[in-house]
Amino acid sequence: MSLDSPQLPGGLMSGVVAKAVEYMVDAGQRSVLLLDIFRQRGDQYREHVAQTAPHVLSYAAELILDGRTLEQPVNYALVRIIPPKDVEIDLKRRPFVVVDPRAGHGPGIGGFKADSEIGVAMKAGHPCYFIGFLPEPMPGQTIERIARAEAIFIEKVIERHPKADGKPCVIGNCQAGWAIMILASLRPELFGPVIVAGAPLAYWAGVHGKYPMRYSGGLLGGSWLTALSSDLGAGKFDGAWLVQNFENQNPSNTLWTKQYNVYSKVDTEADRYLEFERWWGGHVNLNAEEIQFIVDELFIGNNLAAGRVKLSDGTAVDLRNIRSPIVVFCSKGDNITPPQQALHWILDLYADVDEIRAHGQTIVYTVHETVGHLGIFVSGGVAKKEHAEFSSNIDLIDVLPPGLYEATFEARGSDTFNDELAVGQWVMRCEARTLDDIRAMGGNSAEDERRFETAKRVSEINLAAYQKYLQPWVKSMVTPQMAEMMRNWHPLRLQYEAFSSGNPWMKMVETAAEKARDERKPAAKDNPFLAFQEQVSKQIVSSLDRWRDSQEALSEAMFLAIYGSPALQAAVGVDPEAAPSQRRDMDPKHREFLQARIAELTSRIGSGGMREAGIRALLYVGSARGMVDERSLEALRRLRQADEAARVTLAEFKMLVREQFFMLLLDREGALAAIPKLLPDNMDERRRAFTAIQDVLSASAEISGEVARRLKQVAGLFGLEAHNNTVPFDPKARAS
Structure with a gap:
């Protein structure tokens, strides 16, 4: 038996060594190729930002x-x-x-x-x-x-x-x-x-233990930092800071997973990665007035x-x-x-x-x-x-x-x-x-609402102090050239520039990557060192996720404790015992309009013809299901197409549906009782209209239960004998 036989310790050892060498060659090539993908990303970034109107639309x-x-x-x-x-x-x-x-x-x-x-x-x-x-x-x-x-x-x-x-x-x-x-x-x-x-x-809005981004404004002392960032940008806010906020929400993906996914699948993932990074790295600027409105009026206010x-x-x-x-x-x-x-x-x-x-x-x-x-x-x-x-x-x-x-x-x-x-x-x-x-999805308690209201008041105080005491000094010190330099040195931009071909060291990477592609030798999928690599990656992700979770728990605890303080709430004018509510009463003008509209619709319950009666009956029966299905609308659309005389525009149909729906809400019994008065005397026309209603209802489900009971009631209002209410809609039969 050969000394290299797997049954012997020496053979086993040589097999492990072979797998290790195979993995190291593969890992080395993947490392070089990953660096070259970073180089391509950097070049792509420089080309993208140099355009007058950069975008990532895939259409002309x-x-x-x-x-x-x-x-x-x-x-x-x-x-x-x-x-x-x-x-x-x-x-x-x-x-x-x-x-x-x-x-x-x-x-x-x-x-x-x-x-x-x-x-x-x-x-x-x-x-x-x-x-x-x-x-x-x-x-x-x-x-x-x-x-x-x-x-x-x-x-x-x-x-x-x-x-x-x-x-x-x-x-x-x-x-x-x-x-x-x-x-x-x-x-x-x-x-x-x-x-x-x-x-x-x-x-x-949110729930405890999740979504800590909503606490950021309070923990940073409010929007004065937004104003400072805009002033350091000479009146412009660098959108890279907003992207950085997104990155910070998922550090395991930002620091590891995104890059590791490319590294582990370097032969297939480059195009997808570069396509996404072209958008992700296309940072834009906002005027100071724009970002201040967003932060003050929306996110904190x-x-x-x-x-x-x-x-x-x-x-x-x-x-x-x-x-x-x-x-x-x-x-x-x-x-x-x-x-x-x-x-x-x-x-x-x-x-x-x-x-x-x-x-x-x-x-x-x-x-x-x-x-x-x-x-x-x-x-x-x-x-x-x-x-x-x-x-x-x-x-x-x-x-x-x-x-x-x-x-x-x-x-x-x-x-x-x-x-x-x-x-x-x-x-x-x-x-x-x-x-x-x-x-039922969860939300804030009255105590939480008071905390956020307190954070809002603190933000307003800090912003006013900054604007009075520091802003004039900062604005006088910052020049457009300084602002542009600080934007260029933002960490997110720097990572693209550092790996681009503008870095002379990356020329060696490009050359090495060409050689690695020519001599590419991926490790076998069953290589144990690949499995070990995956396990290490999972441990890194798990560690970063635990760190994120601990930081988020700490930030939530700090926000709740600081802004839940009755002393702080009282100091900024928030009643610690009040139960703040955002909900507003109906506008008096809208209430007047609503009353007039109710009176108008009520007076018109007995007005109309076959179209109004059919829609009213359909809404009454269909509402028993508590849902509207796309198949029912398609059935109705086909029926409308088949009947030239019944065609109306979508806007007209929408208005008709709304009016008949509100009539049923306002006076269901009166609206149903009026249906026979709206129908023509011709029984064939009534029968065709009723069949159309039945077709639409049976398009999405069999007619049974309360739907069947209401349909039978409508049949009586139409003056028709009992129909077979379980016949499903057959579009081919109707088309013929």
Whole structure:
């Protein structure tokens, strides 16, 4: 037997040595290739920031309006997304407008790849537009000025699509979410459905033990540091600091996982890594006035839902003025904008669902279980599921009766009921919810609200002190050249520059990487040293996560203790015994309008014809299910297409649905009793209308229980004999 045989100690040892040598060769090559990827990243960064209008859109675009040419110039622009050759756009469908977040990074994340918000909207046949921005703000630019510019952009989109069946659907990611919510409250007539993804709207909300970012403002003493940073930037705030805040939320990913993932898969991960880093490293600047508004009015002040944000002319921002459906997309895995911050503005504005309806609002929310903050906008899986369903079913969302709904998604398969009526891989339904469903997610106690109110007051005091005693001195000392030097030396920028080809030492890395690629010898997948490498990586991640958790627990304990002090609360004017509430009473003018509208609708319960009677009956029977399914709307759409005489525009249909819905809410018995008076005498017409109602109801589920009972009641109102109420909708039969 050979001495190298595995059965002998010597053979075993030689096998281990061989595996070790194989691993060391592989690890050495991967290390060189990783350094070369860092070099490519640095070169990519330098090329990206050198562009006049850097972006990461994966689509060609046509400039429509340049915000720098407006009477009040801004660094924003409206572009039309040019669809790929294999995508067919229907100009009669409502356009989609994606507004990119200006939260430290450059524009383009909404169209980052084919499976993106823009990609799925175009796939659904919608014309698409994009509102992006340049790296440098215009002099005097403010958040209010940007809002006015975006209104001009949306007006332009509406002008370009006069035959579209509905106003534009506007999508706002993260920072852009609250921005378009402000604009939609000021100019509600411009908007179709509004989709806000990962957008904070209730900035104090959260639960203990999670989401410590909301404590940052208080622990830093308020917004005086924001003002100092802007002054050190000669009137500009470096967006790299905002990106740094994101990085700090997940140190294991920032310091280890992101790089290790490339190192361990260096032969396949380079392109994906570089693609993302091109956006992540495209830092932009904000004017001092912009960032101060964001921090004071929103993040520390929490003034948006409270209605305390005012424009220069004194106009108050009231989110209750929004008349378009609002779709809120958030995730439990998002530690930047948790579900509470995305949804608790509803609790601040309304006492119950009836009050939501009284303002004519339709709010639809969906909560993902795991995806992180960036994944809400960039994940291909999320784009192909949630965003694709929103795009395909935007008309369903638009015609929903006012109220609160949760969008749920069921995988479409061969056993899906009437699956041919669904679009895409999922079936979307909107299920009625109450405010208790949002409260069940957890939130602040009265003590927590007092703590945040105290932090707000402390911030105001510290900012006033800084502005009076230090700001004049800092401004006089800082020159534009000094500010530019400090921006260039920011750690996030420096990491790109240090590994770029601008560093002469990286030339050797490039040469070594070329040789490593030519001689590449990956270790076998069963190499035990690779398994050991993975184990070490997991230990590093675990250690960094434990450190993060301990730091977060400490920061929360400090915030709760400092700002929970009754002495501090009393010193800054917060009553330690009071139970602060953000919720506001209904505006007296709106109450007057509501009373007049109620009187008008009540007087018209007996008015109308077959169309009004059919919609009223459909809403009455369908409401027993407590949800609306996309298959029902598709069945209704096909019936409308088949009957030329019954066709109305989407806006007309939406108004009809809302009026009949409110009539049922105001006086159900009277509204039902009036149905026979609205119907024609021709029994064939009645029978056809009733069959259409039955078809729509059976499109999403079999008719049974309370739905069947109500349908039988409607049959009596229509003067018809009992029908077979369990026959499912057959689109092929109806089409024939």
